[in-house]
Every structure is written in C-alpha cells, then in structure tokens.
Amino acid sequence: MSEVLKGLFSAFTPLVLKLIMDWQQRNNTTRIPTLEELTTDFQSTIDGYLAEGQAWRDAHPNA
C-alpha cells in the first residue's frame, strides 16, 4: 500500500509543483510594473479625480 502511495506521490509531484509555479506566476504580486503600466495607472488615477471635480462643477456652475 505504501509503495502505491509513494508511486502516486512521485508521479504527481511534478504536476503539483508546476501547478503551484503557474499559480505563483499568475498571482505574482512582487512583479515590477513597467514604466508604461505605472504611467497609465497614474493618469487614470488623476482622470478619476478630474471627473469627480468636473461632475461637482457641472452641478454647481455658479459656485
């Protein structure tokens, strides 16, 4: 019985390791973002605030 388990373990170990590595790659939170990604994120952050300000200004044109 233990030989069967050992065999199963040996056979599946590479598969499990690959699954873990794939998962880590997909969820790698320490990946360094590119300059383009940072810039896009920066600009979209600003655009969000500009839209909020514009919406308020549109609702209060005389303020």
Add this chain to the structure above:
Amino acid sequence: MKRLILILALVVSSCAAKQPLPPGGDVIFKAKQAAIAIGTLQHSAIELNKIQKCSQATPPVCAPLLSDHNTGIVVDISTDVLKTMRNIPAGWRATADAGIMQVETRLDAAGKGQFNLYLEAARLVIRGIQ
C-alpha cells in the same frame, strides 16, 4: 472621521513606498501618491459640501457644512493641480505644495476653520513622500 482620513492617508503613503519600481518609475510613483493626496482633498471638500447643517430656528435654515463657494475653490485648484501633475509629473511636490497653499489662502474664514485639518493632512502626506 477626520482622524481616520489622516491615518488612512499615512498608511497608504507608507505602504506604497515598498513597491518595486522600474527605472524611471520613481517619479511617476511619487507623483501618484501626491495626486492621491490632492484628489482626497477634493473628495473631502465635495463630501463636506453634501452635509447639511441646520439651525435651531423654526423653520430650520440649512446650509452645506462646507459652502459651495469654498468647495468650488478646492475643486478648481485641485483640478489645476491634477492637470499640471498629469502633464509634468516631475514637478509633483512644488505643484502640490503651491495648490495647498493657494486653497489655504483663498478659503474664507469659515472655510479655513472647517477645512484646515484636511489641508494639514494633505500637507503631511506630501511631506512624507520620499
């Protein structure tokens, strides 16, 4: 509420500094933190403007906690600051400092009293971006 905003701003700015950056990304990353500080300032003004403060008179007279006039000042200056930062990220500190100072100068006496803590929080966050 005000303390919460201050604490959140400090936590965000301190945590964010640990992210690894590509070459040249440092300026953009810092400019983003500054933009968040200014955007939060604007958001705070807009939210304070939504709060109605009513008198004890009958019928009660209600007015926004932060007046439309003062909110407009914060929104307009924040818009200018954010647009400038978007175009010239490297000048984020000078742009943000000038904007905060301009808001402080232009608010009326009531606005200064109501919004001073938020301006201090924004100034503190900008100062903390290293």
